[in-house]
Amino acid sequence: MKKLIQRSKGIRGKLLLLLLAVTVMVAFTVACGDDAADPAPPPTAPADTTDTADATEDTDTPEAPVVTDTTEVTIWFMGGSVVEDSAVIEAANARLAELGAGVTINPIWTGGWGMGEPAQVALDTGDNTIDIFWTGSWGLNFWTNARVGNFIRLDNPDNDLLARYGQDMRAAVPQALWDAFTTEGPSGFGVYGIPGYKDYAQMYAWDVNNTRLAELGFEFDELFDENGINYSVFFDPQFEAAMAAAKEMYGDTFFPLVIEPELFVRAVSNADFDLTGLNAFHFGFDPSNPANPVDPVIGLNLENEDFLNVLDRLHHFWNEGFIDPRLAIPGEASTVLVEARNAGEYLFSQIVYAYGHTASASADRGIDARFPPLSRPIVSSVSAAGSGFAISVYSRNQEAAMRFMNAWYTDNQLAVILSEGVEGIHWDADADGLVVLNSDARADYAPWRFGMGNIFVLTPRDTDGVGYFDRFNAYNAQGTGTSLLGFTFDSDPVGLDMAALQGVVDQFHQSLTVGALDPATAVPEYLAALRANGIDNVIAELNAQLQAFYAAR
Numbered sequence: 001m002k003k004l005i006q007r008s009k010g011i012r013g014k015l016l017l018l019l020l021a022v023t024v025m026v027a028f029t030v031a032c033g034d035d036a037a038d039p040a041p042p043p044t045a046p047a048d049t050t051d052t053a054d055a056t057e058d059t060d061t062p063e064a065p066v067v068t069d070t071t072e073v074t075i076w077f078m079g080g081s082v083v084e085d086s087a088v089i090e091a092a093n094a095r096l097a098e099l100g101a102g103v104t105i106n107p108i109w110t111g112g113w114g115m116g117e118p119a120q121v122a123l124d125t126g127d128n129t130i131d132i133f134w135t136g137s138w139g140l141n142f143w144t145n146a147r148v149g150n151f152i153r154l155d156n157p158d159n160d161l162l163a164r165y166g167q168d169m170r171a172a173v174p175q176a177l178w179d180a181f182t183t184e185g186p187s188g189f190g191v192y193g194i195p196g197y198k199d200y201a202q203m204y205a206w207d208v209n210n211t212r213l214a215e216l217g218f219e220f221d222e223l224f225d226e227n228g229i230n231y232s233v234f235f236d237p238q239f240e241a242a243m244a245a246a247k248e249m250y251g252d253t254f255f256p257l258v259i260e261p262e263l264f265v266r267a268v269s270n271a272d273f274d275l276t277g278l279n280a281f282h283f284g285f286d287p288s289n290p291a292n293p294v295d296p297v298i299g300l301n302l303e304n305e306d307f308l309n310v311l312d313r314l315h316h317f318w319n320e321g322f323i324d325p326r327l328a329i330p331g332e333a334s335t336v337l338v339e340a341r342n343a344g345e346y347l348f349s350q351i352v353y354a355y356g357h358t359a360s361a362s363a364d365r366g367i368d369a370r371f372p373p374l375s376r377p378i379v380s381s382v383s384a385a386g387s388g389f390a391i392s393v394y395s396r397n398q399e400a401a402m403r404f405m406n407a408w409y410t411d412n413q414l415a416v417i418l419s420e421g422v423e424g425i426h427w428d429a430d431a432d433g434l435v436v437l438n439s440d441a442r443a444d445y446a447p448w449r450f451g452m453g454n455i456f457v458l459t460p461r462d463t464d465g466v467g468y469f470d471r472f473n474a475y476n477a478q479g480t481g482t483s484l485l486g487f488t489f490d491s492d493p494v495g496l497d498m499a500a501l502q503g504v505v506d507q508f509h510q511s512l513t514v515g516a517l518d519p520a521t522a523v524p525e526y527l528a529a530l531r532a533n534g535i536d537n538v539i540a541e542l543n544a545q546l547q548a549f550y551a552a553r
Contacts, residue, residue, distance in 0.1 A: 070097075071400035074106045075389070076119055078134035079448030082109040088445060091422045095414045096407060103404040109447070116140045123150040123392065131395040132405070134451060135193055137273075137385040143488045146185045146192035151390035152398060153187035154194070161391075162191060165402040169409040172454060173197045174476075179486050180384035194405055196387030197454040199354040199472070201479025204267035204374035206230060207341065207349035211367040216245045216347075224372035229287050231374045234268050234313060239348070243322045246347045255324040256347035257317055258340045261333050261510040264350050265314070267374050269306040270294070272482050273382040275489045276542060278498065278505055280530060282307055285482055287375040293483040296550065298543055300535070302527050311512065311519040318515030328516040330506075341365065350374070352383075354450070355475040360463075379479040381487055387451045409454040416459055419452040421445050434462040487549045494541045497534030504529045 085107065093104040108130070110119075116139040122130055123145060135142040135151070145151050154162040162170060170178065177195035185192050210220050223238055224230050233239050246256040262279050272283035272290075282304040284294035301307045317323055326336045340346045344367040353371050361369040391401045408414055416435070420427050426441045449455065460468040491498050508526040511517045 068102070070102050070104060071397050072104045072106055073131045073397050073401050073404050074108065074129060075132040075401075075404070076108040076110070076115065076122075076130055076134060077447060077451065078110055078115045078136075078139060078387075079451045080109070081111050081446045082107075082444070084444040085109070087422050087425055088417060092414060092417045095411070095417060096404070099407050099411060099414070101403045101407045103400050103407070105404060120145075123394075126394050128392075128394040128396055130392055131397050131401040132389050132391055134387070135390045136196070136387045137382040142181065142193050142385055142388060142390065143183055145390070146183050147490065147492075149186040150393055151185070151192045152393050152395075153185055153190040153192055154391070154402070155191045156187050161399060161402040165399065166194075166406045169194070169406040169454075172410055172457070174200075176200070176379060176481065176485070177384050180381055181388055182486075183488055184490070193385075193388045193390040194409070195385065196389070196451060197409075197456055198387060198450045199476065200384045200386065201355075201377040201379050201476045202383040202386075203353040203377040205351055205353040205371040206233070206374060207346075207351045207361075208370040208372065209344055209347050209349075209367055210370045211344065212246065212250075212347050213242060214368075216242060216249060218242045218245070220370060224370070226370065226372050228373070229375060230372045231268050231270060231287060233372075234310065240317070240320075243317070243347060244320070247321060252321065254345065255322060255340070257322045258324065258337060258346040258349040259314075259327065259514060260337055260350065261327060262513045263352070265301075265307060265310045265513045267350055267352075268310045269304065270375065271301075271304075271307070272378070272380050272484055275381060275484065275487060276491065276498070276538065278501055278538070279509055280501065280505060280535065281539065281542065283482075283484060285375075285378070290376060290378040290480045290482045296483070296546075298539065298546060300527070300530070300539065302523050302530075308519065308523070311515075311523070314513070314515035315518055316515075323515050325516070327514040328511045330510060333510065333514070355472050377475065377479040379481045379485055381485055383479075384485065389453070405453075410457060412457050412459065415453065415457045419447060419449055419455070419458055420461075429459075430462050432462075432466055433459065434464070434466065435459050436462045483550075484546075487546060489542060489545060494534070494538045497537045500533040501530060501535055501538065504533050 089105065089107065096103050096105070115134060119133055119140045123133070123140075133140055133151075135145065137143075142151075152161075154160075154166065173195055174197070177197060177200055178191060181193035181195050182189070182191050206224065208220065208224065213220060213223075218238070218241075223233055223236065223242070243256040246254060266273075266279075269282070270284055270287045272285055274281050274283060280301060281298050282301045283298060284304065284306070286292040286294060314323070324336055324340070327333045337349075341349060341361075342365060344365045351371065353373070361371075389405065391398050395401060408418065416423075420435050420437065421441065423429065425438070426445055427435045427437050430436050456469050456473065458469070460466065504526070508517070508522060508529070512519070512522055512526065
């Protein structure tokens with residue numbers, strides 16, 4: 001653990017020393033979002049020179065070179081809580097030696113979800129001490145970093161590391177996920193990241209506190225259909241009646257409708273994620289068949305009838321006192337949302353549902369939590385790229401990094417060690433061979449399970465039950481790819497417009513999408529500001545790229 005602490009402090013110290021030099025760049029990135037105008041691509045790093053594995057000539061089915069030396073690889077993980085990992089890393093490195101991978105690992109752990117900014121600084125300043133970064137459609141943005149050249153192309157014809165070292169890993173992960181990590185970059189169109197294999201089918205759903213709903217005298221089945229599509233419930237008079245009853249029973253400080261800014265309105269108006277990052281465009285789909293776009297030409301949220309109807313209803317609920325005013329305050333909404341859900345202090349909320357969430361949420365919150373769907377399970381570019389890893393272009397150990405990833409994604413013992421810990425310390429096996437976690441030991445070692453590579457190579461926990469991953473895969477298989485699956489937006493041609501528009505979105509969007517602003521006056525003002533700052537240029541570029549994508553597909 002001493003090594004881990006020294007390592008983490010070293011990285012943070014280096015970043016802090018560099019921070020003054022990049023303050024302007026970081027501030028611009030934060031203000032403008034992931035799709036702001038990108039800096040010029042950094043120079044391509046030289047090929048791996050410190051890893052001494054012998055290269056082979058390219059063939060149709062290249063064989064992995066024989067590994068004779070051991071190389072230490074540094075990997076930066078996202079999420080969870082890890083304060084003591086020495087036993088885990090010792091066991092992981094011992095297993096890597098047994099597998100003949102020629103690799104040891106030295107991890108950096110980011111507690112919570114704050115990895116994005118410091119990791120971005122490390123990449124943008126050419127830090128060559130970090131080999132592998134967690135990345136995805138959020139946090140450390142995959143597409144932005146692939147496009148500017150911060151990640152290597154893994155299937156580069158001149159040095160196809162994926163073919164030479166990653167064939168087993170590639171076969172273990174569904175092709176739809178590889179497609180999500182295939183994009184344009186300085187080395188051409190190809191695979192620039194390794195997808196996390198987890199819950200890639202996701203579903204918009206209500207989050208209902210059925211314990212309180214029953215206390216209020218309302219029947220869940222009279223409002224919701226657990227096997228149907230429930231977006232129209234939002235306009236049902238009984239939905240409002242239940243919230244009014246909650247205010248009367250629990251008092252003025254109880255807010256029955258706890259929603260996430262932007263996401264709630266998008267979910268209830270049947271729209272896919274806005275791939276520009278501006279949250280200004282309406283990527284509508286048919287909730288009964290998400291593969292069908294409502295309109296192949298993308299328009300503005302503020303000119304979509306479904307979106308506007310939800311805004312009107314939300315503003316009414318705001319005026320009725322059903323929504324916590326703190327949800328309109330930048331920087332506070334996430335805390336309010338999480339605390340209210342965890343404490344069961346809500347009646348209705350919404351989530352992007354992930355498999356198995358029902359059972360764990362009910363147990364964690366001590367309530368009967370129900371999740372009736374708003375749509376069928378969908379697979380979008382954002383959900384498919386929700387978690388993954390990429391090798392830094394500045395890494396001096398690129399081949400060793402790929403060997404580690406291949407071993408980790410395909411070996412049960414190694415995957416269990418890194419995700420669950422060491423048997424006999426962090427967990428024990430029950431009579432069915434399932435993992436029973438030791439809560440005391442796991443207090444110091446609890447990485448984000450769904451951010452740990454290929455979760456389908458793990459052994460299920462006792463709380464999962466026998467056959468858990470078979471059921472999980474069956475859920476993923478139900479996912480319908482949206483019409484936008486595989487599409488990514490290149491903001492470079494309209495980078496200046498995007499930068500200007502982000503300020504407008506920041507001014508209006510959060511307050512508007514939790515009901516705090518009156519749409520009758522705020523929507524025209526918001527639209528005028530968007531148009532004055534170049535939204536028409538962005539929408540023209542977006543639709544041109546989208547039509548080219550449809551034509552190529």
